[in-house]
Amino acid sequence: MESGDNSSTAELMSRYVSSELGYGVPKDGWRICLAHEFKEKRKPFQAKDVSFSNIVEHIGLGVRYLKWWYKKTQIEKKAPFIDMFRAIPLRQIYGAPLGGIGGGTITRGWRGEFCRWQLNPGMYHYKTVIANQFTVCLRRGGQTVYQQVLSVERPPTLQGWNWGYCGEYAFYHALYPRAWTVYPLPGQNVTLTCRQVSPVIPHDYQDSSLPVAVFVWDIENKNDYPLDVSIMLTMVNGSGHKDDKGGGHWNEPFHLEKEGESVSGVLLHHCTTVNPYTLCMAAREQVDVINSQYGFTTAFSPKGTCGELWGDLITDGRLDSPTGSSPPTQKGEKVAAALAVGCSVPAQGHNDLEFSLAWDMPNITFGSREREHVRRYTRFFGTKADAAPSLSHYALTHYRLWESSIEEWQRPILQDSSLPSWYKSALFNELYFVVDGGTVWTELPEDSDVSGGLRSDDGGLPAQPAIIKEYGRFAYLEGQEYRMYNTYDVHFYASFALIMLWPKLALSLQYDIAGSVVSCDPTERLHLMSGRNSPVKVKNVVPHDIGDPDDEPWQRVNAYLIHDTADWKDLNLKFVLQVYRDFHLTQDTQYLQDMWPICEAVMESEMKFDTDGDGLIENSGYADQTYDGWTATGPSAYCGGLWLASVCVMCKMARLVNNEAVFQRFRDILDRGSAAFDKLLWNGQYYNYDSSGQDLSNSVMSDQCAGQWFLRASGLGDGQFQVRHKICSALKSVFDLNVMSFAGGQMGAVNGMRPEGVPDHSSVQSDEVWIGVVYGLAAVMIHEGMLEEGLRTAEGCYRTVWERLGMAFQTPEAYCEKGIYRSLAYMRPLSIWAMQLRGYQGKISIVYSSRPLSPCLFLKTHWMRKPEVPSL
Structure with a gap:
């Protein structure tokens, strides 16, 4: 790890990587010793963590939720x-996931176990299958000299195997979508490096969809004599x-020869x-x-x-290959299979072996x-x-091309010495x-209509948008624990990763949301917070989400039923802001034309929230935006800023059309x-949380400049509705108070x-750190010239999540200063890509290419010195 809690091991790992051994492990990324134990053990947020006043305030919600x-669950x-009641407990074990998108x-x-499964769409199963392992066998002169399961575990089952690999000098290194595990074999003068590759390639809409991964085992023999080395995979x-x-269930062998x-x-x-x-587990037969x-x-x-299988390998480094298929299992019975491949490794030499894992669930x-x-x-x-x-054959014969594309994409960032190492790790690994x-990527059925046969009053939205027909439908969960697809108030933050790396999927998602806007579902249902019945979906309002994978997404939207989100103040605004930002980055005029009438419709719906006609919307006095546990009354910094930013881009789009x-x-x-925003909310240093005049209305909200953030990301921001020196002053207040006065400045922004x-x-959310919000805050700081402050702010979250709390590849929505976290594996932290969009006030150039399967969007950033900030 990059933290200093195990310095001797870190120094040893550094020597491994920088030595002439040449494992190909990159310098940057997330690294951890296989023997590491995280000292801090946090617990998920529970009702007992709520203050007494909040319990009293939400007792109705609690009773209705329980019913x-x-x-x-029971009926x-x-x-x-x-x-x-059943939050996922923290398991500090996860590494980079296998497979492509959807x-x-x-x-x-990171210790090598297969431990988290999402094969049924959007539904997770957290189970370590202990028999799923790699095993190495070394032979010299026709005799086996070493055979070891490459796992530090000592399970109570499979006692015929040699468990308990010493992980003290081994390490795992992740730079998504690849990962490396380096295994020095004790006393053997042999080092194995397992390289894990998944086809997650920006701007690639074919190979990135494949449910496959490849394991390349580099074998280095530092002895003065040759060795025969076999690797066995059991599943x-x-x-x-x-x-x-x-x-x-049943198993069968296969052989495929092609090209x-x-x-x-x-x-x-x-x-x-x-x-x-x-x-499918497979290996390439290397005739050379x-x-x-x-x-x-x-x-x-x-x-x-399982001693028979172990003995079969130890006898001659091979597995006897029976012909035919296994019989179907009986009820109550499990069956496993094994695949072993070996090669000779010369003295003081290298060789490698290649495995693939594929899973085919097409329908x-x-x-x-x-x-x-x-x-x-x-x-x-x-x-x-x-x-x-065929998937296995394709993976094993194309993974080097995937790696070449991945390296070409990552190289400019990794080689930029002005970028801190933690940032490079966070940027790629959060992807x-x-x-x-819970991601799904499906084809659009031929008879489908994204808006259910409805149109906006002015038309504009085709039944089958060309981009969805060509690139399919895309959906991802709000979080592995918050099981709603394309939760839009959160996607607002996460969307930077998609629009920058897979822009066609970002636009496809927008068309689906637009189709939902013009549709309605008048079915009445109980909303748990208010206790009132309201329609599931109101026309011309952006949905909260497009459904639950345990129901029927796209068909039935708004799985979220805690609040009636038709009254939320931010959803419509976030749609408008994303439409213009996406147009700015893609210059897709057809997209702008199709979305324009939808933007008009949702802004017209939003007008009713300006109850006094002063040009500024008001919050309702209950939680009516993405901070759904933190109430605001009257005009607020967050929703008011988003509103005015949306009005700005409506002006811009109106001129374009x-x-x-x-x-x-x-x-x-x-x-x-x-004028109203400035009069009601500006206090001389920052924008008050809201204008209610209540005791806590002058709290400093870390996300108060979200509207300005999106304007900057859209090439706007100067002189739109907020004077720049006020923005800089507000951000400085946030940095001084929410960042540096919280947890010693080491945990991001509260x-x-x-x-x-x-x-x-005052609420269950006001004293939390939301990692995705912090990365967005860092981005707007960088946009406004506060480079050092932005980096310091974001670094606190990365260090806390990845190095201190052991939450690698399960970054949560939130944590508090002590004790608890909330909602593991969450969408919002993808907002770190907003920091890369303008890369420390960098310049962006967009180049389109018509070559198939080649990147259609290249971002080139030119790092510049921190610009002057006006004196305050």
């Missing part, structure tokens, strides 16, 4: 979209879920009633490798000692089982559920959520609203701070 939870036998994921922990047919024992390349392995057919799939060895076992029981249903969806990768590999061999956020009448209307609103320098404890 709803009981009905959902309907469904998983709640937010389970307040085809499901399997996570391999259970299943994921540790109860349906592994459901019966009917002069041979790939062989074992297919593990998991034959569930719903969403069956085939898991001296004494290449290959063998497999199609079936063994992962119970008991999926969500929890309602109402309709079938087809995953994106089937466009290239078919829908017949027989693609696993894991694009893949492992030649609508002078709309321009003049919004220009007038902007003039009046800006959401709310009192001007006297203590956190605002």
